[in-house]
Amino acid sequence: MLCAVVVCIAAAAAGPQVATNSWFTLTGDPLExxxxxxxxxxxxxxxxxxxxxxxxxxxxxxxxxxxxxKYRSYYAKAVVDCPAKRAWxxxxxxxxxxxxxxxxxxxxxxxxxxxxxLFKDMSPEWSKRLVSAACRVRNL
Numbered sequence: 001m002l003c004a005v006v007v008c009i010a011a012a013a014a015g016p017q018v019a020t021n022s023w024f025t026l027t028g029d030p031l032e033x034x035x036x037x038x039x040x041x042x043x044x045x046x047x048x049x050x051x052x053x054x055x056x057x058x059x060x061x062x063x064x065x066x067x068x069x070k071y072r073s074y075y076a077k078a079v080v081d082c083p084a085k086r087a088w089x090x091x092x093x094x095x096x097x098x099x100x101x102x103x104x105x106x107x108x109x110x111x112x113x114x115x116x117x118l119f120k121d122m123s124p125e126w127s128k129r130l131v132s133a134a135c136r137v138r139n140l
Contacts, residue, residue, distance in 0.1 A: 023056065026129055027122075033098040036060050038119065038126055044080070046138040051080040052090075053134050057119070058098045065094065066115050069106045072098045078117055082135040087117040087127065 023030075028037030037058040044053035058073035065071060071094035080087040094106045108115075119126045 024133075026133070027126055028058070030099070033058065034060060036119075036122055037099070038130070040130065040133065044134050044137055049082050051082065051134040051138050053078055053080065055117070055130070056100060058100070063120075065092065065106075065108060066110075067108055069094050069108065070096075071105065072096060073100050075100060078130075079112060080131050080134040082131070082138070085128075085131050086113075087131050087134070088113055089115040089117060 023039040023041060026038040026040060028035055028039075030037060030039070039056050041054040044051040046052075055076045055078045056074065057076070059071075062070055062072055065074075073095045075093045075095075076089050077091045078087050078089050089108075089110050090112070091110070092108045093104045094108075095102055096105050117127055117130060118124070
């Protein structure tokens with residue numbers, strides 16, 4: 001199963017090259033770069049009871065990643081474990097500017113379960129909604 005997840009990640013490793021209008025906004029406004037924004041692609045890939053999805057986040061101020069990288073926005077591959085009601089990052093590409101502006105400044109890879117999707121300093125409701133939306137789309 002992990003190999004299947006890795007294949008899905010490799011296929012999309014190039015980054016956010018999907019048209020902007022195909023992203024679903026969980027919170028925020030794509031036209032307001034000074035506020036928090038969370039978006040997902042509405043067609044996640046299901047693998048057993050897990051869902052692999054594309055996620056991108058733009059923050060209202062500079063943040064620091066799990067490994068110490070300073071950033072304002074990122075594009076990620078995430079896995080949602082529907083029975084456990086948890087999500088974690090597998091791959092992140094960071095940008096110094098909000099709304100994925102400029103070049104990628106760093107990339108980080110994680111193992112399953114290592115870096116939980118929490119959206120720190122935001123309501124824990126958004127992590128829950130991400131899990132709920134991904135599992136509902138896949139009927140899991």
